[in-house]
Amino acid sequence: MKKSGTALxxxxxxxxxxxxxxxxxGPARFLVSVKHEDQVPEALEFARAHACxxxxxxxxxxxxxxxxxxxxxxxxxxxxxxxxxxxDNSEFVSVAAGEIWDDFVQRCVDQNLAGVECLSxxxxxxxxxxxxxxxxxxxxxxxxxxxxxALDLETNSIEELSGRDCRFDYRASxxxxxxxxxxxxxxxxxxxxxxxxxxxxxxxLEEHFRGRSRAPSLGEVRRAVIKIRESKGMVLNQNDTExxxxxxxxxNPVLEPGKATxxxxxxxxxxxxxxxxxxxxxPAPTGKVKLPAAWFVxxxxxxxxxxxxxxxxxxxxxLALVNKxxxxxxxxxxxxxxxxxxxxSEFGIELMPEPTLVGF
Numbered sequence: 001m002k003k004s005g006t007a008l009x010x011x012x013x014x015x016x017x018x019x020x021x022x023x024x025x026g027p028a029r030f031l032v033s034v035k036h037e038d039q040v041p042e043a044l045e046f047a048r049a050h051a052c053x054x055x056x057x058x059x060x061x062x063x064x065x066x067x068x069x070x071x072x073x074x075x076x077x078x079x080x081x082x083x084x085x086x087x088d089n090s091e092f093v094s095v096a097a098g099e100i101w102d103d104f105v106q107r108c109v110d111q112n113l114a115g116v117e118c119l120s121x122x123x124x125x126x127x128x129x130x131x132x133x134x135x136x137x138x139x140x141x142x143x144x145x146x147x148x149x150a151l152d153l154e155t156n157s158i159e160e161l162s163g164r165d166c167r168f169d170y171r172a173s174x175x176x177x178x179x180x181x182x183x184x185x186x187x188x189x190x191x192x193x194x195x196x197x198x199x200x201x202x203x204x205l206e207e208h209f210r211g212r213s214r215a216p217s218l219g220e221v222r223r224a225v226i227k228i229r230e231s232k233g234m235v236l237n238q239n240d241t242e243x244x245x246x247x248x249x250x251x252n253p254v255l256e257p258g259k260a261t262x263x264x265x266x267x268x269x270x271x272x273x274x275x276x277x278x279x280x281x282x283p284a285p286t287g288k289v290k291l292p293a294a295w296f297v298x299x300x301x302x303x304x305x306x307x308x309x310x311x312x313x314x315x316x317x318x319l320a321l322v323n324k325x326x327x328x329x330x331x332x333x334x335x336x337x338x339x340x341x342x343x344x345s346e347f348g349i350e351l352m353p354e355p356t357l358v359g360f
Contacts, residue, residue: 062246070359115193
């Protein structure tokens with residue numbers, strides 16, 4: 001690792017609310033921002049010396065921090081840099097974990113590199129993208145990941161992990177499942193498509209471009225995705241009164257087709273669906289189908305604008321839970337449990353939260 005020549009600035013008792021898009025969370029015992037790879041082992045040594053746990057933080061866009069905070073060291077990854085892997089092949093790009101994800105997407109679109117345009121407007125950092133295998137509008141980041149450079153906390157060594165090593169699945173990877181807390185992602189290498197055509201495989205985008213005589217450009221797809229996301233309250237906009245959100249709070253359930261049909265038929269029998277109406281479903285890996293969690297949330301009685309104390313369901317999209325001002329983490333947990341319990345009792349579906357719960 002390259003030596004940074006800079007000392008770590010460890011801060012104590014730092015309130016985490018301002019480091020998250022939900023705007024809630026108590027204090028971290030310690031917090032450090034790392035801007036160079038070699039500072040990561042230094043931070044880990046500090047944590048070992050103080051016998052405290054660590055949590056890796058990016059932009060704080062997909063976490064819910066408890067009101068009591070975190071009793072260890074928060075390591076905020078701010079490592080920057082975008083470099084070609086091969087001077088002769090612009091499609092191979094290495095990106096540092098601290099780069100802002102949407103800035104990287106904009107850069108790819110500007111350089112006519114296809115493969116991530118439908119992932120426009122997603123908050124977070126490049127290092128956070130592989131953890132939950134971010135996806136939207138027919139694309140997933142795993143589609144274009146070539147390899148990942150990561151620090152193995154068990155061996156204290158740097159590893160290069162292939163996309164196959166990461167075992168990507170719907171909103172999942174080894175980084176948030178089987179090997180959770182083992183790796184710290186430092187860089188991500190992407191394989192993109194120079195001058196490739198955008199893939200319009202999602203209904204919202206198909207409807208947006210319906211009737212056009214020519215295929216949309218990467219830039220047009222990016223602008224369309226952001227426009228659609230904005231209409232659903234899924235873009236961080238300082239002018240939006242519902243900005244304090246973590247985006248989608250629940251994962252879309254992935255089921256066997258037979259189970260999905262069973263739920264659909266039951267909904268018809270109960271009058272939730274009309275006789276000719278179908279429950280929306282989308283193809284998922286291994287022959288399964290993905291059902292829209294937002295539909296279950298609304299049908300369980302939690303319509304857009306629903307309020308619980310200082311938190312509520314977004315007025316734009318039923319999947320987003322928002323801080324309406326002065327909220328506490330416990331209120332998000334209470335509303336989360338209320339929604340989960342009602343959806344389960346009504347449909348037999350287990351809704352899983354998307355944000356990482358910190359300090360609970």
